[in-house]
Amino acid sequence: MTLFLALALVAALVTFGGSVLVWKLSLKYRLYPKIRERDVHTLPTPRLGGIAMFVGILAAFAAAAFVSSLGSTRFSNISVIFQNPAQVLSILGAALLIVLIGVADDIWDLDWTTKLAGQFIAAGLIAWQGVSIVSLPIGGITVGSSWMSATITVFTIVLVMNAINFIDGLDGLVAGVALIANGVFFLYTYLLVQQTSPLNYFNLASLIAVVLVGACAGFLPLNWHPAKLFMGDAGALLVGLLMATSAISVTGQINPGSVGLEELFAAFIPIILPFAVLIIPLLDFGLAVIRRLRAGKSPFAADRKHLHHRLLDMGHSHLNAVLIFYAWTAVASVGCLLTYVFPLYGIEAVWGFVFLGVGFVVSAAFTLAPLGRRKRLTVAAEAEPVAADASVYDELETGPIPVHHVDFLDDPAPGQRPDGEARRQLESGDPELEHHDRPAS
Secondary structure, three states, X not given: OHHHHHHHHHHHHHHHHHHHHHHHHHHHOOOOOOOOOOOOOOOOOOOXXXXXXXHHHHHHHHHHHHHHHHOOOOXXXXXXXXXXXXXXXXXXXXXXXXXXXXXXXXXXXXXXXXXHHHHHHHHHHHHHOOOOOOEOOOXXXXXXXXXXXXXXXXXXXXXXXXXXXHOOOOOOHHHHHHHHHHHHHHHHHHHHHHHHOOOOOXXXXXXXXXXXXXXXXXXXXXXXXXOOOOOHHHHHHHHHHHHXXXXXXXXXXXXXXXXXXXXXXXXXXXXXXXXXXXXXXXXXXXXXXXXXXXXXXXXXXOOOOOHHHHHHHHOOOHHHHXXXXXXXXXXXXXXXXXXXXXXHOOOOOHHHHHHHHHHHHHHHHHHHHHHHHHHHHHHHHHHOOOOOOHHHHOHHHHOOOXXXXXXXXXXXXXXXXXXXXXXXXXXXXXXXXXXXXXXXX
């Protein structure tokens, strides 16, 4: 555990330093896109934070390899991760490729087909070197052939990459969600290896997860609202690539056929937990694809109807919308983890489900709170008698009504309601409302 924490610290420090450097260089050399007509933020913001995250991750892997080469008796078992160097190099090579594609898109706005082709190449590189779905924890099912295994692996990685990139629309959203999800997944893989290999706690899945935690923690200070630096497509795709790779590398370590009925849920954790930590990105991705296909558009065509936009439209502030995503991610991932951890310490797994239930109720109440406030305001407005003296609305006496006092609770006459974008600007006043809502498509 000590070495894992040290590697996370290396990733965090290097990422933070790199983020500051990238931010300053981007401002100095104007390495950021111009404000578009449909943008709401007023200041151009650099989108090259993914470069700093990649450098931090690379530094952590280099530190791990260096420790492995020392031959220390205390950390000698870490060498098991580097017994197949081609596998590690393929992961880093795919990460480099996806960062280059993301940077090119952040600067020149690539066509979605070009980006998607690059994603498939990067995912194929990882599958080619053996990081692939060989078996599933469903009755000991083994994937029938190497080609089928590679195909499932490639599509899984591409799916997760795009799911992560689709939610990258608010300051600190992806970095925080990934930090929570990978922190939980690291604890799970660490405990799992303790059960399957008590003499060696090191494995590739744990290393990737903990390094991602460090990189996200190091990047978050510059990405917190109001953000000075965005991770861009490079960062979001990189996070998705490594999260998928970490989950894939741990599949098949538990076979439900070898456990009793009471342990069945724990046996399904390897397939449930990766979906649990990605529940929000995958939900947003699925809804976006269905919505766009029904409208006759490309599933990768950008729009302003993602879950984070809907939260803002409901009346949540920028910070509250981000915290809601954090809450749902934490409840789903921690709840699934507890159902696995509790039985290890003699606690009934049902308490894990209790945590899930209570967490869902609290998160749902927090999510829907603005609707209750809006209803109360509507009722109060309808109950309030209309002033008989129309002179109170005379600008000669009262002055013009401030824009931020405009009330949209009552339905105005046709042609008088502002469009969606203008309404969001008036109600939220949030200059960062629509930054970087450009999925990797």
